[in-house]
Amino acid sequence: MAGVKVRVAAAPRPGSGADSVGWVRAMVAPLVSGATYRRGVHLLLGGVLLLPYVLVGLAFVQMFTMPRPPYALLGLVLLLAVVIGVVPPFLRGTRALEITAARSLLGVPLPDPPETVEPGRAARETRVRAALWFAVHLVAGGVVGLLLLIPLVMGMAFVVQMFGIEGGSLQGLRLGPLDVHDPGWLSLLGVVMLVGVVYAVAGLGAVAAVMAPVLLGPSPAERIAVLEARAARLAERNRLARELHDSIGHALTVTTLQAAAASQVLDTDPAFARQALAAIEETGRAAAEDLDRVLGMLREGEQSDGLPHHGLADLGRLLAHSRGTGVEVRTDVDGPVEALPAPVSREGYRIIQESLTNVLRHAGPVPVTLRVAAGRRALTIDVANPVTGAYPRREGGRGLDGMRERVRLLGGTMTAGPDGGQWKVSVHLPLGDQEER
Secondary structure, three states, X not given: OOOOOOOOOOOOOOOOHHHHHHHHHHHHHHHHOHHHHHHHHHHHHHHHHHHHHHHHHHHHHHHHOOOXXXXXXXXXXXXXXHHHHHOHHHOHHHHHHHHHHHHHHHOOOOOOOOOOOOOOHHHHHHHHHHXXXXXXXXXXXXXXXHXXXXXXXXXXXXXXXXXXXXXXXXXXXXXXXXXOOOHHHHHHHHHHHHHHXXXXXXXXXXXXXXXXXXXXXXXXXXXHHHHHHHHHHHXXXXXXXXXXXXXXXXXXXXXXXXXXXXXXXXXXXXXXXXXXXXXXXXXXXXHHHHHHHHHHHHOOOOOHHHOOOOOHHHHHHHHHHHHHOOOOEEEEEEOOHHHOOHXXXXXXXXXXXXXXXXXXXXXXXXXXXEEEEEOXXXXXXXXXXXXXXXXXXXXXXXXXXXXXXXXXXXXXXXXXXXXXXXXXXXXXXXXXXXXXX
């Protein structure tokens, strides 16, 4: 474009001042970084854990070098010491402590081990990996301990000897061409040794930070256990959402219709109005009980299995509520519905409840035909009501979707839709061996 000048910044040339500054910063960073010293503390903890093993080993070496050692007794004691020394790395608590230490001092984002993992090859692999990390931690800690005992102490002594405060500890020392008469060169060597110790600790710490996720991180079995636990929690939350939707939604629908009917006939038919108000009171009380039950499931530490659930044995109470709204339900119950497995009975109750709620919402107080058949292998539910168009159908509801979820969880089938001027819902739930969900 004419009249426009473009300036292109030249890239820094190799060997320029910017490269030199970056190189200096990279070299100085390990010396001033707090991560270096935190990781050094973590490695030094491994050296502390290694110390008892070293002391026991030295003691046995000393005893075995005695003129007439009791080999049988020493062998038994050595075997016991080896067993005691090998057990801690494989303990579950040892791995948890190592994870906490690595997370705090190495700065590695390690998750806590899951509470339960299926025993077997995967669990053994996890313990072996944790034991290998324990051994690496002890060896690296021993190296850091030696660095602190020898190069660090000697380097400090070389540095302070220029000020005459080493107390004659270097008297007679000779390192190649250097001796106590070369204070300047010894001081320079001391600085190099001190810096070298810090670099060595930084390198070991960096290697430990890389290896920690590999050896202490979750195994495939633990990842699967975490995913399964998360899926179970999500399934429980979905079940609670369905419980709230069906129970509270049914109660609100019944209450709204009863209140509307009572307000219309309050002056002309006080007896019906009182009956409607009584139905509202009973429905509200039942909804409050269901709400308390569902909230109890959500409270931490409470199990939903120990809380009461509605089942098909409560079908009479549900039908009484519906009839109180003006819906006449013609019922045909075949078979021992009270003896059904708890999951089938519970979900069957909720399916019927949601079907009756949908009738009230979309068709109004119309006659409903309900057929419940409990056979040896399956439970069949058929609900039919005329399609009147009295109420506009609202989109976005979760009623039918929730019913399908219940049916799918039990391995059943469901159809719902208009059929010859009627809306029909047909559900088939296999019995089989049902577990509480």
